[in-house]
Amino acid sequence: MPVLSSPIRSPLRSPSFSPADSRWLGPPLTRFTYDIDFVAGTAKGVTQPYGNNTNDGRAFRDPNNVNASFVPNSAGLLVSQASAGLRRSDRGHWQYPGGTVRNLWNRDLTNVAWVATSVTALKDQVGADGSANAASSITATGANGTILQSITLASSTVLLSVDIKRLVGTGTLEMTVDGGTTWTAIAGITAAYSLKFIVQAAVTNPVLGYRIGTSGDSFAVDFTSIVNPANAGINIPSQYRVTTTSATVLCAQSRPSADIADAGPIIGVAQGAFGFYWQGRSERATGAFVMTGATNLFCSVLATGSGGAVQLADGPGSSKTADGVWRVGLGLVNKVAGYVTAGGAIKVAANGVVGNAGTGATLEVALDHFDLGTNGAGQNSIYGLNERYAIGRNLTFTDAELIAMTT
Structure with missing residues (x-):
């Protein structure tokens, strides 16, 4: 698993390039310390191996996957997955609840x-x-x-x-x-x-x-x-x-988890002020969680109102978009970005729509884990794909930058 210490220049492999729609996603995305591309199988600032669950400092481990399986690749062929580690193909990390x-x-x-x-x-x-x-x-x-x-x-x-x-x-x-x-x-x-x-x-x-x-x-x-x-x-x-x-x-489901007991650096960032970017696909219209923390940190798709609003919450502070921004189906990509500051400011954007400027957020300094695209039991599953996740300490973005990242 290569570790990219800086963006490389080939647009097809750059962490600032979106192969799905041939668009440059920088420069805001280049500011993240850690950037895991589940589609390309690359990572910046950290490693992300697959096929095992070794506690070796990787970004995310998988505490749920215990059985061999198959998932689809971009050619429509089912490809085998080991009985440990994240279930990934060249379409990204597949997240569905277990059964x-x-x-x-x-x-x-x-x-x-x-x-x-x-x-x-x-x-x-x-x-x-x-x-x-x-x-x-x-x-x-x-x-x-x-x-x-x-x-x-x-x-x-x-x-x-x-x-x-x-x-x-x-x-x-x-x-x-x-x-x-x-x-x-x-x-x-x-x-x-x-x-x-x-x-x-x-x-x-x-x-x-x-x-x-x-x-x-x-x-x-x-x-x-x-x-x-x-x-x-x-x-x-x-x-x-x-x-x-x-x-x-x-x-069992496959659950990307950053845990305090692991050697990876991601959980420490989420305990403080941070900015993040997530990209993926979902077959679920409401109730999906982009990020699920242990107690107070959540990024979720709401069922309130007409449904489909994306909300970021850290403690009592929150920011949410207008209803109807979440896109449903494996043929449609969702892009979510946001931040929370030490002063309690919080903001989220999804698919080019910026949420309200929230206040009163409290950093979850005792956060012991968070998951991508699901939670431990699978109730919050996106029923889809985690394609990319990036995070960095003390990052904030202008509304124009949030729109650029998520459009």
Whole structure:
């Protein structure tokens, strides 16, 4: 992991350049002491390794990730992640809450856990991760052929997701979680893998699976997974994938955390007067937290009013933008910047909109940790990507600089 002690001159790699929209983001961004680019995999003033969780002075460690997994890269391929350290691809750090995949053999539909009627299943497909013979094909040998798996689970809301592509035919594919009492036709299945899902409330002992409408039609399916949504009312499939075989698997969230017990320098900056910049993407309209401190330091997306205002708070002082500035969807980038001073002044800006000039902020000198894009249990998850985070001591910005950084 290279440490950049000063901005380098190539615009494609400079910490003052945004590859997403080909815009220079300096000079305010060059003033930050620490600048972690999760997309490029670089860091200024500090290191940020991946693939392990060693307490070696890095910017952020991950106290939650304990299982191997996959996340998407910019080419749409799922790439493997170690069972420790931050889950990162060339799209950034992926942040979703954890959840248990309840069904078995989610990549191998030839297993006896799956019961096929007028469907032939073979484990003969290149998976969504590019591995040979990792995924299954399901081919109808008669009209409305089904392949189903029964599991035991108390009545609850369930979300069934799959990476799927069409192999042969033009007919329908439907999904169910209640044994076919309800079938949902899945639109937009192409010759390339895409993530599809259905959600249903009050399902007891789910029976999950597929129905193929036309005899001879065939599909490749990978990572068929049923979970209970982690946060009530937020029915968004996780971009984490895990493999199940003969047992269920808890896929924990990946949480970038700067902790007082760690050797890294970031937590010490956040205990005093500081300025920061965050860039990322979110599938969540309200309730997402850009930064979550232990007690008093928060940067969050509010649900009050018409929703979508971004607020920075440190103790009783706060600053918030107008409603509706937060952008929802993995295709849309959010940029947030702000500062808090020793005198209690506090201000935030998001996506080119500056918040009010707040007063009465108190520095959280006893802050023992803060997280990016989530909190310890995942209630505050952004359901998306941390792309970049920068922080420095005693930094303030003019409104024009805040607008420039976040536009």
